[in-house]
Amino acid sequence: MIKNKKDFVVWGVTFISLALLQLVLCFARDFDYYPVMMTSLMFMFGLNGIVNSMFDESDKEREEQRKVDSAIEFKANNIAITVTKICVVLFFGGIYLLRGTTWITEALMGYGMVAMVVFDVMIFSEFFAKIYYIRKRNK
Structure with a gap:
């Protein structure tokens, strides 16, 4: 159950979408380590946003x-x-x-x-x- 929809969309969905887009572009172009690091960083930010949006911090x-x-x-x-x-x-x-x-x-x-x-x-x-x-x- 999502308790904070703004964090879910802004941090979770956006960063995971950017990570997937970066991963596709990484394989479409020449493979380099920088995009892979950025992809993993964006994926972690997105996952953190999704997990944080599941819990209500304003209790x-x-x-x-x-x-x-x-x-x-x-x-x-x-x-x-x-x-x-x-x-x-x-x-x-x-x-x-x-x-x-x-x-x-x-x-x-x-x-x-x-x-x-x-x-x-x-x-x-x-x-x-x-x-x-x-x-x-x-x-």
């Missing part, structure tokens, strides 16, 4: 779910960015405190440890924020 439930998922993603990313900003400030504070050390190896190890902690906090804050908002949505 309200899917659209609502996408909106909810994007809102959760936005909130989680916002929290992760805020926590990351705080960790970056702490990182630069750690650099300021370690600038007076006499051994450069100790300072570099300190910078590396602080950078690893900032990276881990950034990843886990986004992860836990997503879990929190998904659980909040399901209640």
Whole structure:
């Protein structure tokens, strides 16, 4: 059953017709690889158009779910960015405190440890924020 007739005609039928025409012209003239590649590309576009026209993408439930998922993603990313900003400030504070050390190896190890902690906090804050908002949505 075709649910989107415009995509079916524009993408499906048109590109498959062009692919068949290109294939006929390819065998009528000298055989070359470029028309064969274009034929396969047009055939794939046409097949994709036909398959996409069979499914209704404007389903309200899917659209609502996408909106909810994007809102959760936005909130989680916002929290992760805020926590990351705080960790970056702490990182630069750690650099300021370690600038007076006499051994450069100790300072570099300190910078590396602080950078690893900032990276881990950034990843886990986004992860836990997503879990929190998904659980909040399901209640």
